[in-house]
Amino acid sequence: MFDQSVACIDVETTGASPEFDRITEIGIVEMMPDGTVREWSTLVNPQMPIPAFIEGLTGISNAMVEQAPTFAQVADEVLQRLAGRLFVAHNARFDYAFIRNEFRRMERDFRADTLCTVRLSRRLYPQHYKHNLDSLIQRLGIEMEDRHRALADARVLMHFLRRLPQEHDAEKIRQAIGHVMARPALPPHLPEGMVDDIPDTPGVYLFFGDDDLPLHVGRSAGMRSRVMAHFTGANKTARELRLSQQLKRIEWHQTAGELGAMLLEARLVKALQPVNNQRLQRENDLCSWQMVEASTGGRTLVLRYAADIDFGRASDLYGIFASQRKAAEALRSLADACKLCLLQLGLEKPARGGTTPCFGYQVKKCRGACIGKESHLQHDLRLMEALAKLRLQTWPYAGPVAIRETFVGREELHIVDHWAYLGTAKQAGDVEAILSAVPRPGFDQETYRLLTRHLRQPGIEVIPLGRMT
Known part of the structure; x- marks a missing residue:
C-alpha cells in the first residue's frame, strides 16, 4: 500500500x-x-x-x-x-x-x-x-x-x-x-514551506509583491486555511489568479480573536492602501449632518467634515458620507420620503423676502414649515424621527476603555477612546504607553462600525481606564 x-x-x-x-x-x-x-x-x-x-x-x-x-x-x-x-x-x-x-x-x-x-x-x-x-x-x-x-x-x-x-x-x-x-498549487514565487508556517489561528495576513509592494490585507479566524483558500479551488477569479502570480512574500500577525483581527486589518488597509483591497475613504472626505438651531427658528442641518471636527466627540451627528454630494443626495431622498422642508433643512436657499415656499411644498412634498403652515416644533419632531436610524452613537464611557479578548493562551486589551482605536496591549505595561502616545488616532468610519457592532454582543468585557488628563 x-x-x-x-x-x-x-x-x-x-x-x-x-x-x-x-x-x-x-x-x-x-x-x-x-x-x-x-x-x-x-x-x-x-x-x-x-x-x-x-x-x-x-x-x-x-x-x-x-x-x-x-x-x-x-x-x-x-x-x-x-x-x-x-x-x-x-x-x-x-x-x-x-x-x-x-x-x-x-x-x-x-x-x-x-x-x-x-x-x-x-x-x-x-x-x-x-x-x-x-x-x-x-x-x-x-x-x-x-x-x-x-x-x-x-x-x-x-x-x-x-x-x-x-x-x-x-x-x-x-x-x-x-x-x-494532494497539495494545492501555491504561488510560484513563494519560498517552500512558507504557508505551512502560518498558524491556523485568528489574525491578519499581508501579501506583498515585487519591491515589497502591499498587494492585499486580509483577516480570518484561521489564517492558514484562509490563505490557502486564495489559491485552491476550481473557481478562482481573475483577480485571485493575478494575485497568485504577483505574490512574493506573506506576513502575518496573530491576534486574540475576531475583534483584534478586524481592528488591525482596518488600520493596516488604511495605512498601506494595498492594491487589491477596496481603498478606505480619506478622513477629510468623510462628512456628517449635524443638527443645530436655525437662525429663523426650529432646527436645521449643517454638513460637518471629519477633517474639521472629531466625530467621536461631537454630538447630534447623523450619517457618515463619503462626499458632500452623497450627503446631499441622502438628505434630499429622506426629505422627499418624509415630506420635510428643503428650506428648513438648508437644501434650498430662501428667496428675498423669506415668504416663498420651497419647491417641495409646490409639488406637495412639504407640509409647509417654510411658510408657517407647519410649526417648527412639529417639523423638528418629524425630522428627528426621520433621522433616528442615522444618528451616530455617542461614546458611552467617561474616557478610554480596554476591551479584553482572549484565545487559548493569548490575551489582549484593545484600547479605545471615543470610538478611536488607539492600539492593543499584550502586556499590562503597554496600556500606559498606548494612552500617552502622540499623535492619537482620530475617528475612523470602519473602526466605528466594528466597535458599535461588537459592543452590542453579550459577554463583552470592557474595562474603564479613567479620563485622559
Missing part, C-alpha cells in the same frame, strides 16, 4: 493551541514496507502546568510528567523515528503543528509529508457520519483501555491502515490517499 515507511503518531498536549500549549506525551508506531512494526512512546515534561480538565481527559497528571524528559531531550529520538517517513495522524494538522512548533522552539526545522486519517476515512467510507477516533475504534472492533494515551491512539491508526486492503481494492486506496495528500 505504501512504498515508504510510515509513522503513525499521536501526541497528547496541555491544550489545543500549538503556539501556546506543549506536548505531554508522544506515541509513534513505525510501519515498514516489509511489514515490520516498531513502537515507541514517552511522556514529556511540558514545562508548564497541565490543566485539570486535560488531566481528567488523558489521565496524564502533572506528577507523572514532573520527572519526564523535556521535548528538547527527546527531539533527536523523535526526529530519527519520523525522518523520511510518511507522517500519519488523525487530524494530522493538529499533531504536525505541535511537533513542528516544538522543533521551532529549538530553532530547528521539521517538515514531513502528512496523511490525515480523518480525511482518508471520509474519502473511503462516505456512508459513515462520524470519523473521529472513537468512531474508528468502534468500526474496527478494537478494545482499548488507554484511550487518550498517545501510543494506544497511534496503534488505532495502524489497525485502520491495515484494514483498508481488506475492504477496498489497491487502486481505490491509492486514489484516495493521493486525493487526501
Whole structure:
C-alpha cells in the first residue's frame, strides 16, 4: 500500500493551541514496507502546568510528567523515528503543528509529508457520519483501555491502515490517499514551506509583491486555511489568479480573536492602501449632518467634515458620507420620503423676502414649515424621527476603555477612546504607553462600525481606564 515507511503518531498536549500549549506525551508506531512494526512512546515534561480538565481527559497528571524528559531531550529520538517517513495522524494538522512548533522552539526545522486519517476515512467510507477516533475504534472492533494515551491512539491508526486492503481494492486506496495528500498549487514565487508556517489561528495576513509592494490585507479566524483558500479551488477569479502570480512574500500577525483581527486589518488597509483591497475613504472626505438651531427658528442641518471636527466627540451627528454630494443626495431622498422642508433643512436657499415656499411644498412634498403652515416644533419632531436610524452613537464611557479578548493562551486589551482605536496591549505595561502616545488616532468610519457592532454582543468585557488628563 505504501512504498515508504510510515509513522503513525499521536501526541497528547496541555491544550489545543500549538503556539501556546506543549506536548505531554508522544506515541509513534513505525510501519515498514516489509511489514515490520516498531513502537515507541514517552511522556514529556511540558514545562508548564497541565490543566485539570486535560488531566481528567488523558489521565496524564502533572506528577507523572514532573520527572519526564523535556521535548528538547527527546527531539533527536523523535526526529530519527519520523525522518523520511510518511507522517500519519488523525487530524494530522493538529499533531504536525505541535511537533513542528516544538522543533521551532529549538530553532530547528521539521517538515514531513502528512496523511490525515480523518480525511482518508471520509474519502473511503462516505456512508459513515462520524470519523473521529472513537468512531474508528468502534468500526474496527478494537478494545482499548488507554484511550487518550498517545501510543494506544497511534496503534488505532495502524489497525485502520491495515484494514483498508481488506475492504477496498489497491487502486481505490491509492486514489484516495493521493486525493487526501494532494497539495494545492501555491504561488510560484513563494519560498517552500512558507504557508505551512502560518498558524491556523485568528489574525491578519499581508501579501506583498515585487519591491515589497502591499498587494492585499486580509483577516480570518484561521489564517492558514484562509490563505490557502486564495489559491485552491476550481473557481478562482481573475483577480485571485493575478494575485497568485504577483505574490512574493506573506506576513502575518496573530491576534486574540475576531475583534483584534478586524481592528488591525482596518488600520493596516488604511495605512498601506494595498492594491487589491477596496481603498478606505480619506478622513477629510468623510462628512456628517449635524443638527443645530436655525437662525429663523426650529432646527436645521449643517454638513460637518471629519477633517474639521472629531466625530467621536461631537454630538447630534447623523450619517457618515463619503462626499458632500452623497450627503446631499441622502438628505434630499429622506426629505422627499418624509415630506420635510428643503428650506428648513438648508437644501434650498430662501428667496428675498423669506415668504416663498420651497419647491417641495409646490409639488406637495412639504407640509409647509417654510411658510408657517407647519410649526417648527412639529417639523423638528418629524425630522428627528426621520433621522433616528442615522444618528451616530455617542461614546458611552467617561474616557478610554480596554476591551479584553482572549484565545487559548493569548490575551489582549484593545484600547479605545471615543470610538478611536488607539492600539492593543499584550502586556499590562503597554496600556500606559498606548494612552500617552502622540499623535492619537482620530475617528475612523470602519473602526466605528466594528466597535458599535461588537459592543452590542453579550459577554463583552470592557474595562474603564479613567479620563485622559
